[in-house]
Each structure stands twice: as C-alpha cells, then as structure tokens.
Amino acid sequence: MTKFLLAVHVLAAIVAVGPVTVAASMFPPAARRVIEAPDDVRAAETLQLLHRICRVYAVVGVAVPVFGFATASNMHVLGSAWLITSIALTALAAVVLAALVLPRQTALVEGGGAGGTRQATARLAMFTGLFNLLWAVVTVLMIVRPGSTTGA
Secondary structure (H helix, E strand, C coil), X not given: CHHHHHHHHHHHHHHHHHHHHHHHHHHHHHXXXXXXXXXXXXXXXXXXXHHHHHHHHHHHCCHHHHHHHHHHHHHCCXXXXXXXXXXXXXXXXXXXXXXXXXHHHHHHHHCCCCCCCHHHHHHHHHHHHHHHHHHHHHHHXXXXXXXXXXXX
C-alpha cells in the first residue's frame, strides 16, 4: 500500500505542481507583452490560458499533500524533522500561490493588461520565483530525507 500511495503522491506532484510552476513562471513575461501591446489578442489569450492553468492545477495540487500525509502515515515518519519541515514549506508555498501569485495574475488578466506596470509584473515574478524555490526545497527534502535509512 505504501508503494501505491508514494507513487500517487509523486505522480500528483509531477502532474499538478509542475504545470503550475511552469505556467506561473511564463505569466509575468506574457503579462509584459500584453501591457506593451494591449491590442494583441493572442497575447491576451495566452495570459488567460496561463492563469487558468495556474488556477486549475493549484486545485488539483491539493492531492499532493493529501497523498503525502497518507504515505508518511503508512511509513510511520509523521514526526520526522524533514517531513515537518516539508509540510511547513508546502503550506508556505500554498499561501504564496493563493495570496500573492494568483490574485496578482487575476488583476492583470481582468484588467486586460490595463493599469499593469513592469513593476507589478516584476513583483509577480518575484513571488512566483519564491513559490518555485519553496517547491524545489521540498523536492530536495523529499529525495534526501535527512536521517533516512535509504543511504541517499
């Protein structure tokens, strides 16, 4: 059962978190293109698509910690420091996405680029980078697992 839960956890991370990190990273440059050329319909459509990908996969991404908790429980490692750290960083990444990234994306999409500035897109890029960095650290912790018996 543990192998199944771990497989689903890893697949959910790849399928759900991967698209959010890529689409969120592509969003600020796409927003700058819309700001620079507000009449470019294709650029505006791209911006909307990237935002939709971020929103949808953020919801799907809830499966990652759900199956992570189930896996950790099955492995009896819920009290491990590396896991607690990973949980805290995952929660922080979720807050960054929900409170700092998605609302700024929504404002740029709904404004059609109007009122958006390079400074606003730079700030969004910074928050997106923070989100991506948090997930990278969690991924490394999941692989290295300090104190694990796998020898990694």
